[in-house]
Amino acid sequence: MSASAPSPLPVPPGVPALAVEDVGRSFGGVVAVDGVGFTLRAGEILGVIGPNGAGKSTLFGLVAGSLAPDRGTIRIEGVAVEREGAHKRVGRGLARTFQIPKPFPEMSVLDNVVTAATGQSGERVLASLLAPGRVRREEEAAREKAYALVRFLALDHLADRPAKVLSGGQRKLLELARALMAEPRVLLLDEPAAGVNPALLDFIIERIAEINARGIAVLLIEHNMDMIRRLCPSVLVMASGRPLASGTPDAVMSDPRVVEAYLGGSVH
Numbered sequence: 001m002s003a004s005a006p007s008p009l010p011v012p013p014g015v016p017a018l019a020v021e022d023v024g025r026s027f028g029g030v031v032a033v034d035g036v037g038f039t040l041r042a043g044e045i046l047g048v049i050g051p052n053g054a055g056k057s058t059l060f061g062l063v064a065g066s067l068a069p070d071r072g073t074i075r076i077e078g079v080a081v082e083r084e085g086a087h088k089r090v091g092r093g094l095a096r097t098f099q100i101p102k103p104f105p106e107m108s109v110l111d112n113v114v115t116a117a118t119g120q121s122g123e124r125v126l127a128s129l130l131a132p133g134r135v136r137r138e139e140e141a142a143r144e145k146a147y148a149l150v151r152f153l154a155l156d157h158l159a160d161r162p163a164k165v166l167s168g169g170q171r172k173l174l175e176l177a178r179a180l181m182a183e184p185r186v187l188l189l190d191e192p193a194a195g196v197n198p199a200l201l202d203f204i205i206e207r208i209a210e211i212n213a214r215g216i217a218v219l220l221i222e223h224n225m226d227m228i229r230r231l232c233p234s235v236l237v238m239a240s241g242r243p244l245a246s247g248t249p250d251a252v253m254s255d256p257r258v259v260e261a262y263l264g265g266s267v268h
């Protein structure tokens with residue numbers, strides 16, 4: 001285990017890191033998520049798979065807080081958060097990556113990671129006027145932490161380069177570093193394998209395993225079954241917004257209902 005990997009705070013015994021119960025969300029007449037639930041404990045990793053349009057991204061948005069559920073509960077370490085916004089949930093220990101990372105292109109790789117923690121709020125500007133020493137020390141600590149993460153994700157040779165020079169796979173690594181800056185105890189990963197070349201894919205899989213091994217609960221939405229098989233002891237299969245099956249990747253992929261869903265029997 002690398003010394004620079006993040007260490008989560010302990011979760012109270014018996015309380016799941018993330019508990020989702022019977023969530024639902026429609027868009028006009030389209031029922032995107034309908035009665036989905038699962039529990040994720042500290043140190044667990046759960047894959048969510050399903051054909052296009054199954055409702056995976058919507059479920060992800062509901063958990064991350066970018067979408068509000070029509071029904072159901074979402075608890076982070078026992079606290080109901082379904083009415084809270086995404087920012088508040090980050091403060092409760094939840095972080096996410098995006099399917100299509102959008103770093104600040106002209107900003108350096110390192111600064112992209114640093115700003116994931118600090119932002120540029122007016123409150124901060126005021127603090128830097130009132131307590132410049134403290135703010136400077138905090139910023140130095142943030143830069144050190146960001147650099148350790150950049151090294152953990154093998155981007156240190158690019159730390160000072162603008163983010164626009166990164167390849168698609170390197171952007172995924174930067175995205176992961178930005179999410180880890182918040183020291184999450186629950187990490188939501190939205191298709192981390194998409195657009196990543198096979199060599200880098202191995203490295204991303206290794207790093208996700210290492211992050212998870214430190215006790216960070218991971219929810220992984222992914223179409224890449226190689227990544228799912230290598231990382232997830234258990235997966236939830238969604239189809240037409242509903243939970244269709246759960247179990248080991250091999251077990252669910254040989255389930256005739258899942259095969260049918262992927263062949264287009266029950267989803268578009």
Ligand SMILES: Nc1ncnc2c1ncn2[C@@H]1O[C@H](COP(=O)(O)OP(=O)(O)OP(=O)(O)O)[C@@H](O)[C@H]1O
Pocket residue numbers: 027030031032050051052053054055056057058059
């Ligand atoms: N903002 C929206 N407005 C209207 N319909 C939406 C919206 N978001 C999702 N949907 C619909 O909800 C359903 C589920 O979509 P969602 O994107 O969650 O599926 P998905 O499993 O993530 O698909 P993919 O694997 O292609 O990303 C689809 O029928 C989709 O068209």
